[in-house]
Amino acid sequence: MRTDALVRRQKIIMTACELYRSKHHDSLTMENIAEKAGVGIATLYRNFPDRFSLDMACAQFLFEGVIGLEEEAVAAFDNNPREVWISFNKALIDKGLGSLVPALAPRSLDELPPEVSVLREKTKVLTEALIEHGKKHKLVHADIDARTYIVGLITVSRTPLPALAAVTENLSTTLLGIFLAGLEHGGQPV
Template sequence: MRADARAKRDQIITAALVQIGSRPSSEITLEGIAADAGVGIATLYRHFPTRAALYDACAIVFLDRIETLLDATLDGFEEDPVARFESFVWTLVESGVGILAAALAADSSTGGVVERRDAFMDKVQLLIDAAAPHGIIAPGQSPMQLATELIVATRPLAAPLAGILPDVRDRLVRHLMVGWRTTA
């Protein structure tokens, strides 16, 4: 791919990641993503012929980013397990982990996303295995369970509801972390 085409593709993914991480699905349009990326809608479609293709590319980029965070969390985990685990979770929340919603539901026909997701989930299992002896996560929980619960609890809310309950996301995440300790 030419450097200028690659740059436009990256701009589109960056704009989409921002929108997916900060807006409810009903407020996200491909036209809006193209405008935020500074490209025309035809350029967006040239790189991503469908919304699903764009979301898959976003999921792969996001997984690459958070895998670095996961590696850092696992490195030296035993020094302060609770703080490292909670820092990992809160960083996911702040980075808009809801971006992964489509990737969690992807099937084997989705090019590259399933393999990337599964490789990442294998590493999350390492985190679960390290956290369980410290009582941070109850044994028997799966990476997919934790990811799904976190994504559902942190999806951006529509403006009226977000205005009524501005702290709901953080309260739900705190509830999840308590529940993960006790759920088997």
């Protein structure tokens, strides 16, 4: 692929991700995405023949970014555990994890294309390593597993309704703080 075409493709992906962070996935059309990316609809369809292929390109982009953050956090964790743990989780929220995962996840993980499944599996392994580091440094309770952690993080980092966001400044970081404190103490269903 030519460099200019690759840059254009990346811009479409990044624009779609940004729109998915701020608007409900189903309310956006391919035309909205093309317009916001500054490309013609034919260019968008030349790169992504349908919405699913665009979504999976966005998922791949998200997984690649998360993997980079995870690898950095695993490598640095033991040097300054609490700071690395908090910074890593803030970075995931900044990437829009809570908005993008629900927007991009298919009904079944079996629907993920092979290249995205491989990235998902790598993310899973790295997340498990981070949870183990967190347990070692008493930042994560022994009864917390990687699945509980990721579902919880996605839940607390979802974009709040505008009315709720107006009630509290820095709602996402406040909820993240509560969530991370809860991870330290463990959680049992009530």
